[in-house]
Amino acid sequence: MSHSYPQLIDDLNAAIATLRVGAPGPMKAFGGLAREALAPGALDVMTKELMAIAIAIATRCDGCIGFHVKAAIRAGATREQVLETVSLAIYMGAGPSMIYAAETLRAFDELGPAGGEPKL
Secondary structure, three states, X not given: XXXXXXXXXXXXXXXXXXXXXXXXXXXXXXXXXXXXXXXXXXXXXXXHHHHHHHHHHHHOOHHHHHHHHHHHHHOOOOHHHHHHHHHXXXXXXXXXXXXXXXXXXXXXXXXXXXXXXXXX
């Protein structure tokens, strides 16, 4: 798991761009699903991104952690909010989730500026 989250996101974005060309229909449908699921409603975008982080930890998806931490930062999430989110994921997923929770904090620290304030 020793990788840079900014680099991982760049690599995945390039791979996803290739996938969009090769499978435009499914990728367009997935993009629509993502937009609808993350649209503000009864829950705001930041809350939804924090939920996505917890799910990413539970499913052990490195790329998902990177993408959703970056989106949570854009939505205004603080390091303290991410810590509460990963604490819940650890509780629900035990040891494996603890490892991915540590990775999530590393992603936050790599993708946000020093001091935990969102990078815009």
